[in-house]
Amino acid sequence: MAGPTSVPAFIGVSMPVVFVHGVPETAAIWEPLRQELARTDVVRLSPPGFGAAVPDGFGATADDYLRWLVAELEAIDGPIDLVGHDWGGCHVQRVAATRPDLIRSWCNDVAGCTDPDYVWHDLAQTWQTPGAGEAAIGQMFGGPAEDLAAGLVAAGMTTAAAEATANADGAEMGRCILALYRSATDLPAFDWGTGLPQEQRRPGLVINATEDQYVGGPEFAHRAAERFDAREVVLDGLGHWWMMQDPKRGAAALNDFYTDLDNR
Numbered sequence: 019m020a021g022p023t024s025v026p027a028f029i030g031v032s033m034p035v036v037f038v039h040g041v042p043e044t045a046a047i048w049e050p051l052r053q054e055l056a057r058t059d060v061v062r063l064s065p066p067g068f069g070a071a072v073p074d075g076f077g078a079t080a081d082d083y084l085r086w087l088v089a090e091l092e093a094i095d096g097p098i099d100l101v102g103h104d105w106g107g108c109h110v111q112r113v114a115a116t117r118p119d120l121i122r123s124w125c126n127d128v129a130g131c132t133d134p135d136y137v138w139h140d141l142a143q144t145w146q147t148p149g150a151g152e153a154a155i156g157q158m159f160g161g162p163a164e165d166l167a168a169g170l171v172a173a174g175m176t177t178a179a180a181e182a183t184a185n186a187d188g189a190e191m192g193r194c195i196l197a198l199y200r201s202a203t204d205l206p207a208f209d210w211g212t213g214l215p216q217e218q219r220r221p222g223l224v225i226n227a228t229e230d231q232y233v234g235g236p237e238f239a240h241r242a243a244e245r246f247d248a249r250e251v252v253l254d255g256l257g258h259w260w261m262m263q264d265p266k267r268g269a270a271a272l273n274d275f276y277t278d279l280d281n282r
Contacts, residue, residue: 033097033122034059035276038087040104040128041195042158044069046182047103047175051261054269057276063090065106067194069186078194079201084112088120097122099276103261104128104232105198115213118220123279125272127225127260129246130238138203139232145199155196159188174259222248223275225268229257249275 035057037048045062046069052060064070065083076082087109091098100121102110107126114124130136138146145151158166163184170180224246226239233239236252243250251271253260261268 033099034061034094035099035101035272036061036063036091036094038063038065038100038102038106038109039068040065040102040106040108041068041198042183042191043104043175043179044182044186046179047259047262049178050176050265051268051272054265056269056273061094063087065109065194067187067190069182072190072194077201078197080108080112080198080205081201083109083198084116087113088117091117091120096120099123099125099279101125101272102127104258107131108202114220114222118214118218121220123221123223123275125223125225125275127227127230128233129224129242129248130226130233130235132242132245133234133238136234136238142199142232145196146203151196151200155192159192174257174263176262179259179262216247219247221275221279222246223271224248224250225253225260225271226250227253227256227258227260229255230260232258251275 035055037045037060039045039047039062045064048062052062066072066076066086067078072078076086083105091100091113098121100110100113100123102108102125104127107128108131110124111126111129111132113120141154144154163181167177167180167184170183171177175183222243224239224243226236226243228236240250242248253264253267253271256263256267
């Protein structure tokens with residue numbers, strides 16, 4: 019790993035903000051937030067299988083996605099303000115823990131999943147179960163795209179984001195979902211980043227959307243922010259897709275965070 023770079027050395031350097039989404043979705047989830055963000059240097063990365071083609075030989079494990087994201091970030095002139103949602107947040111947290119030299123800051127909206135007491139949500143456990151997982155994926159992607167899009171809209175997506183997800187390659191997305199979740203059962207998530215020396219840690223922002231049913235509860239996100247020595251912003255009343263439910267509030271949280279970093 020390259021040696022640490024102090025945050026003050028980043029002042030005056032171009033710093034794109036890079037967004038990474040999760041499962042099952044595409045980069046279209048970020049569009050409402052992008053329109054409200056006080057920046058024009060936005061890059062949206064699509065993990066293989068989730069709005070992007072799956073390369074030959076790509077196993078779609080958590081470690082494969084970590085290597086993919088590191089390679090993508092190495093190709094971007096930085097340092098980078100890195101933002102992750104859902105599994106994208108897990109990939110971001112692992113980058114912050116293992117390659118802090120690539121970023122100026124990180125933001126994660128599923129930091130609660132790194133809590134030692136976190137238990138995988140019911141759908142994740144289904145996907146992790148052989149047979150049951152395949153059946154659930156078949157039900158999700160086996161019907162008309164319109165039905166999947168309608169269900170995603172009901173869960174909190176915008177129509178545009180839901181349609182983009184429903185019209186993606188469902189077979190590839192489903193295969194990647196199963197491989198990713200099944201690879202992650204033994205990841206020591208609660209250690210991500212806490213073992214780094216203080217001088218190597220990058221400033222972090224934990225998004226605590228209080229109605230997100232997949233991250234263990236607001237107290238888990240709060241404890242994660244304390245554990246990672248990160249700023250916490252509470253988005254009371256918002257759920258898993260906070261960036262589409264109230265993009266103005268989400269963008270304000272990021273804008274304030276980056277303004278403070280710029281003024282250091």
